[in-house]
Amino acid sequence: MLHIQSVTKRFDGLTAVDSLDFEVHEGDIYGFLGPNGAGKTTTLRMIMGILEPDDGEITFSGNPIRNLPVNIFGYLPEERGLYQKQKLLETIVYFGVLKGLNEPEAKSRAIKWIERFDLSDYSYKKMQELSKGNQQKVQLILTLLHEPKLVVLDEPFTGLDPVNQLLLKNIIKEKQAEGVTFLFSTHQMEQVERLCTNICLINKGRIVLEGELTKIRRDFRSEVVTVQFDGVLPKIGIEDFLENPSVGESTVEGVLRNGTREFIKWLNQSVEIHNFSMRPPTLEEIFIETVGEKS
Amino acid sequence: MSQILSIMKWEFLNRMKSKVFIITMILFPILIIAMSIIPSLLIMQDGMEVYRVGIVDETKSINDILMQKLSTEYNLENGESKFIPFVFDFVKDAKISTAKNEIDGFIVLPDSIILGKDAEYYATSLSNFKILDELRRAVNHSVIEVRVQQENLEIEVVNKLTKWVGLNTFEISESGEASEGDELVSFFIPFATMFLLFMSIFVNGQLLLRSVMEERTSRVIEVILSSVTPRQLMIGKILGLGALGLVQLLVYLAIGFGALYFRGMGQAIEIEHAFWMILFFFLGYFFYAAIFGTMGTLFDSEQEAQQSTSIITIIVVIPMMMSSYFITNPGSMVTKVMSFFPPFTPFMIPLRFGTGIIELWEAVLAAVLLGLSVWGMMILAGKIFRVTLLMYGKRITLPEIIRWIKT
Structure with a gap:
């Protein structure tokens, strides 16, 4: 449906987006992730036609945007x-007319x-009288008023309280059921894990990970290990077994480097293991590790 | 197209709805008229103040006549004498008196004044030219009277022979009709014409700058540009604020014509001038809109924008400052040549219409030249703002701008 084909954008010799390729399918909620300065906003602006790509093409249902x-x-x-x-009210109507x-x-x-966003009391108030969160709700109304087929949301959750985050999530799901496609960028990984079926993680203008979220988590080569123990863990040596270990009083957590067998053997030399559990990494962990590794 | 109209309507109505805008629009020309008329009325009116003037007469033969003239021929509104003369024997005494504020000033009549030497006048302030004029007249009349006496002539005969002849002024319009001219009006109309155009072009140009800058600094621009192209946005804004400027100009003209009519100078109104004013308003407004609109995309703060618009203002103030020369020398080569310089054209051609010294072909040629410049400016502006609209917080350098223009 939305097809980004080897899109490149340069600013004054700096490549902000480097031959980006991905596709968002109809009715998808697609997460577009990446650290600050990765090229997310530039990509979204190109999708919206605000910026022209230097190379490549963006099509929607086969038509150039x-x-x-x-x-x-x-x-x-x-x-x-x-x-x-x-x-x-006047502002919302104006933007609706522009659309x-x-x-x-x-x-x-x-x-x-x-009414739905509980802003009726403010209909005839000036925008400056609204709180930041309420202004953001107005922004969301502007985004959805004309019933678009593709909705691009750049960091939609920041600035909203938990109640309104939930309201937004419900609206997204409701619109998805009506066949609306969503593409959104965020730093809040738990929102992505709850909402998205597919994601794309970019760094320095290039794709690092792309595809179905469950598959990405499953395929990620390492697993996260959590150990609860009694005794004193040696300060040296743990990094041979775990990446980025976080050591607590009686717990240690990290991404496993090699086999579990050697790690357990090493632990048994100094501490008594109470609990040893493994799970696939969270998106946040994947994000930190992937981005940290590449940079 | 409908989006351009929506933007136009939004820009126009938002300002028309503002009470401040409407009040200033109406108050402004009234203030200008008041400012231009009141001082001249005040100066022409005799003040209520008595003027104490000292006389140091080295000839000892003039002061009687001068004292008599000063104390009888010039009166205040209440009928009292305007001047109170005091006679001094020495200049130094008169100086001390002046310094002590016992007198306002003193006249020195030197020994050889009868033979043609000039008199001198010393005072704490020389700014009241009407007083100086009256003193000059009184001294002259007194000296002439003494000279006449010394030649044994009759003063009445001399007065009769040298009676001053006035010069009544008439203005001939293009249709060949002569009307009683009024110097104030024939100076005021061209100047007011120029000033109104300056105001309506500049006020709206600055509004455009601010409107663009606000949309950028508040980031509203992002949402707008997902709905319309930069070109549509700029066209809508320029036309919306242009319509606003036209309303302003029409209000100014209505008030101006109304004022002239009310003062019984209805014959000074020529409707075709209004046509040329409106034409040159639009051409001039588009010319400066290209500049101001682009500047709105280059700056992030009111302060920066203000500094750079002041440069443009200085350029445009040149014809304003030279306006009295243009009005008094409407047919001079300098006036003609400068009126074809596109940045000056929108102010100077209407001014020349106000003076009545302009050929139709000159106005048409100036309009065509300005029209071509508008076209060029718009293309340049388009190349710059489509890049700069979305650049925030980055200082844009001149080489960058030149590069965008070249691409």
């Missing part, structure tokens, strides 16, 4: 702002969304 009407897309930028001196809605339609939809 620049040929498509603007109302197909909804975009919540990371750097978000609103007209501070304008009234809430091709007629004014009465935009207004009736705006009122419904304002």
Whole structure:
């Protein structure tokens, strides 16, 4: 559906996005991850047609995005702002009209969304009177008002309290059921694990990991080991067995380097093991390890 | 297209809805008219203040006549004498008196004044040119009277022979009709024409700059650019604020024409000038909109933007500062040549219409030249702002701008 094909973008000799390739399928909730400065926002801006790629092409259902009407897309930028001196309802209607809605339609939809986000008291207030979180809700309304087919959300959860994070998650799932496709970037890995089926992790403009989330976790070569013990663990030697070990009073956790057998043997020399458990790594651990390794 | 219209409407209505905007729009020309008329009325009016003037007469033959003239011929509104003369024997005494503020100033009549030497006047302030004029007249009349006496002539005969002839002024319009001219009006109209254009172009140009800058600094621009292209955004903004400027200009013209009509100078109004003013408003506004709109994409703070717009303002103030020369020399080569320089054209051609000294072909040629410059400026602006709209917090250098223009 949304197909990013060997897209490259350079700024003043610096390659921000380097021959990026991935595809988002219809009805997907696709997580787009990467450390700061990895090229996420640049990629999302290119998808929205705000920036032109230097090389490669972005298509939606086979059509180049620049040929498509603007109302197909909804975009919540990371750097978000609103007209501070304008009234809430007027602003929403204006953006709806820019996305091709007629004014009465935009207004009736705006009122419904304002109610849903519990902002009715502010309809005729100036934007500057709203809290940051409430302004972000207005941004979300602007993104969804014209019922886009593809919604691009750049860090949608930051700035929302847990109640509103849940509200957003519910809206995303509800819209997904209606066939809307979501592509969002975030640093909050637990949100990705709860929402996304597919992810793409980029670093320095290149793809590091891409595909189905469960498969990525399963295929990740190492597993995370947690050991509970009694006794004193030697300070030296543990790093031969674990990557990035975090050692506590009576626990130690880390990514296993080699076999379990040798590690248990080494542990038994100095401590008494109470519990030894292994699990696939979390997305956060995969993120930290992959990105840390490459940089 | 409908998106351009929506942006236009948004920019236009948001400002028209503001009470501050409407109040300043109406108050502004009223203030200008008041400012230009009140001082001249005040100066022409005789003050209520008595002026104490010392006389040091080295000839000892003039002071009687001068004292008499000063104390009888110049009166305040209440009928009292305006000048109170004091006679001094020596300059140094008069100086001390002036320093002590016992007198406001003193006249020195040197020995050879009858033979043609100039008189001198010393005072703590020389700024009231009306007082100086009156003193000059009184001294002259007194000296002439003494000279006439010495030649044994009759002063009445001399006065009759040298009676001053006035010069009444008439202005001939293009249709050949002569009307009683008013120097104030024939100076005021070209100047006001230029000033109104300056205001309506600059106020709206600055609004455009601020509007673009606000959308960038508040990051609203990101959402807007996911709906419209940079070109559509700029066209919508420029047209919306241009419409606003047109409303302003029409209000100014209505108030200006109303004021002229009210003062019984309705004959000074020529409707076709309004047409040229509106045409040059649009051309000039588009020319400066390309500059201001682009500047709005280059700066992140009001302060930086202010500094760089002041450079443009200085350039545009040049024709404003030279306006009295243009008005008094409307047919000079300097006036003609400068009026074809595109940054000056929108202010100077309407000014020249105000003076009445302009050929139709000149106005048409100037409009075409300015139109071509607008086209060029818009292309340049387009090349720059499509790059800079989304650049935040990065100082943009001149070489970068030149590179974007070249690509």
